[in-house]
Amino acid sequence: MKDRYFFPAIFDVxxxxxxxxxxxxxxxxxxxKTIEEAVANAKEAMALHxxxxxxxxxxxxxxxxxxxxxxxxxQFVVMIEAWMVPFRDEMRNKAVKKTxxxxxxxxxxxxxNEVNFSHVLQEALxxxxxxxxxxxxxxxx
Numbered sequence: 001m002k003d004r005y006f007f008p009a010i011f012d013v014x015x016x017x018x019x020x021x022x023x024x025x026x027x028x029x030x031x032x033k034t035i036e037e038a039v040a041n042a043k044e045a046m047a048l049h050x051x052x053x054x055x056x057x058x059x060x061x062x063x064x065x066x067x068x069x070x071x072x073x074x075q076f077v078v079m080i081e082a083w084m085v086p087f088r089d090e091m092r093n094k095a096v097k098k099t100x101x102x103x104x105x106x107x108x109x110x111x112x113n114e115v116n117f118s119h120v121l122q123e124a125l126x127x128x129x130x131x132x133x134x135x136x137x138x139x140x141x
Contacts, residue, residue, distance in 0.1 A: 001054055001084070002060075002084065003083065003084055003085050004081060004082065004083050004084065005046070005050055005060070005063075005081070005082045005084065006063060006079050006080070006081050006082075007022055007024055007025060007046060007063045007079070007080055007082075008022070008023065008024075008063060008064055008066045008069060008077050008078070008079055008080075009021065009022050009042050009046070009077065009078050009079075009080045010022075010023065010069065010071050010075050010076075010077055011035070011038060011042075011075060011076050011077070011078055012072075012074060012075050013074045013075070013076075014074070017031055017032060017033045017038075018031060018032050018033070018034070018035060018037075018038040019031045019038075020032075020038055020041070020042045020045075022042075022046060022049075022080075023064050023069065024061045024062075024063055024064050025046065025049050025050075025061075027049070028045050028046060028049040029045075030042045030044070030045035030046075039078065039080070042078070042080045043080055043081070043082060046080050046082045047082040047083075047084065047087040048087075050082055050084065051084070051087060051088065051091055054084075054088075066079065098121075100117075100121070
């Protein structure tokens with residue numbers, strides 16, 4: 001796993017906006033109404049795509065040499081960077097919704113005492129698992 005990735009993206013300008021294709025990352029197809037929006041969306045989409053590949057254990061390809069890319073008159077190439085360190089942290093800290101089942105009497109008592117269920121569950125899980133901060137599957141920060 002690398003901390004930074006750089007991949008060429010082909011920007012296709014049309015009347016209704018700009019579509020982006022990453023030749024080395026099939027299925028990563030962001031777009032935008034302006035060049036600025038398309039670049040921002042391309043950065044986010046590429047980071048998410050690469051994060052998914054990392055999580056799945058997929059091999060991340062080497063980027064194609066931009067001099068070997070062919071494109072049309074309404075297209076241009078931009079090198080897009082994904083700095084994965086903060087993106088991975090953001091994804092690890094992203095909230096996920098869980099459905100839990102508890103007895104009604106306990107729910108009633110908790111609501112009467114204005115219990116924050118998310119906070120209590122997080123603290124209980126940290127205590128149960130013996131962790132007090134974010135770690136990965138191997139217990140490494």
